[in-house]
Amino acid sequence: MSRIYFNEVVTRDGFQIEPTFIPTDDKVALIDALSLCGYAKIEVTSFVSPKAIPMLRDAEEVMGRIQRVAGVEYTVLVPNLRGAERAMASRADELNLVMSTSETHNRANLRQSREDSFAGLASVIQWVDGKTPINVSLSTCFGCPMEGDMPLSEVLRFAHRFADLGVRGLTICDTTGMAHPAQVEAMAEAMLKAFPPLQMTFHFHNTRGMGVANVMAAARAGIHRFDGSLGGLGGCPYAPGASGNISSEDAIHLLMCLGYETGIDLDRLLAIGRGLPDLVGHSVPGQMIKAGRINDLHPAPV
Ligand code: COA
Ligand code: ZN
Numbered sequence: 001m002s003r004i005y006f007n008e009v010v011t012r013d014g015f016q017i018e019p020t021f022i023p024t025d026d027k028v029a030l031i032d033a034l035s036l037c038g039y040a041k042i043e044v045t046s047f048v049s050p051k052a053i054p055m056l057r058d059a060e061e062v063m064g065r066i067q068r069v070a071g072v073e074y075t076v077l078v079p080n081l082r083g084a085e086r087a088m089a090s091r092a093d094e095l096n097l098v099m100s101t102s103e104t105h106n107r108a109n110l111r112q113s114r115e116d117s118f119a120g121l122a123s124v125i126q127w128v129d130g131k132t133p134i135n136v137s138l139s140t141c142f143g144c145p146m147e148g149d150m151p152l153s154e155v156l157r158f159a160h161r162f163a164d165l166g167v168r169g170l171t172i173c174d175t176t177g178m179a180h181p182a183q184v185e186a187m188a189e190a191m192l193k194a195f196p197p198l199q200m201t202f203h204f205h206n207t208r209g210m211g212v213a214n215v216m217a218a219a220r221a222g223i224h225r226f227d228g229s230l231g232g233l234g235g236c237p238y239a240p241g242a243s244g245n246i247s248s249e250d251a252i253h254l255l256m257c258l259g260y261e262t263g264i265d266l267d268r269l270l271a272i273g274r275g276l277p278d279l280v281g282h283s284v285p286g287q288m289i290k291a292g293r294i295n296d297l298h299p300a301p302v
Helices: 010-016 024-034 057-064 081-089 104-112 114-128 154-162 181-194 211-220 246-255 268-272 276-280
Strands: 003-006 041-046 073-078 094-100 132-139 169-174 199-203 227-230
Touching: 003 246, 010 024, 010 041, 024 041, 024 057, 024 268, 041 057, 057 081, 057 227, 073 081, 081 114, 094 104, 094 114, 104 114, 104 132, 114 132, 114 154, 132 154, 132 199, 154 169, 154 181, 169 181, 181 199, 181 211, 199 211, 199 246, 211 227, 211 246, 227 246, 246 268
Parallel strands: 003 041, 003 227, 041 073, 073 094, 094 132, 132 169, 169 199, 199 227
Antiparallel strands: none
């Protein structure tokens, strides 16, 4: 059965929308615990403006204090050259550049046009000059909450422009949970056909309850890399109606049930996930940390 490479984004996408600052010590401890679960990558933090995302203003300190585990790549979100300089100084294993395929969302989130973002990110790629692998996350690929449908041709157009610049991977993001399985299948087929050598990651939010259905559709269409957020936390504060990512543990459990090899220690992950409500101060959407695995049986009622 196929191998799935799972990326954990809880301390970046998961935390960026949380209203109450999560102490740096807690972020470091969580990442250190997640490092032992078998993830391919952990998106540790963002090197964005601390005014835009105050939660991640401690990015340098977190990157400096985590215990890096061999085999796990520690990636960071980067919107511009200033972010890239900070990420390189922090010895990130990968720079995850970000822009939106929607003009309206790009202006809301990054405060510039798509063309200006593309030009800025192209100069970042040139500046990094192959010293560190580059991934590009394209937001709103399955629909924009302000513009509506996102044509596949528009996603392909930006994907081709970044592929031409020599990036290692692309992440196709469903920023506000607008994707549905038939659309995901078509997107997966188009992306795998157009960019066979690239790391191709799909990133879903569960805003409309279709998150794990979309994971299943993508996996069956040949996508082997997914982002997820522990507990299903997450969302972009600059996308109206955004809500949590797919819950990593729910998606991993589904993939395991389907027979995929994920490399993840799910029991260890669930134990960490059960501490998440205390950490963020509220209940979280993920189902598995409440229900347990399907073979965790209950005693019969007396
Ligand atoms: N890291 C730290 N500070 C940064 C920065 C970075 N990568 N980029 C810009 N800044 C600072 C500037 O130094 C400036 O600081 P000052 O006001 O103290 O002088 C301030 O942020 C504004 O800079 P400017 O270049 O005018 O940017 P902007 O206000 O147009 O904002 C972004 C553009 C991209 C920096 C900002 O919108 C941003 O960080 N967005 C990210 C949003 C995000 O993470 N969304 C969720 C993930 S998809
Ligand atoms: Zn997201």
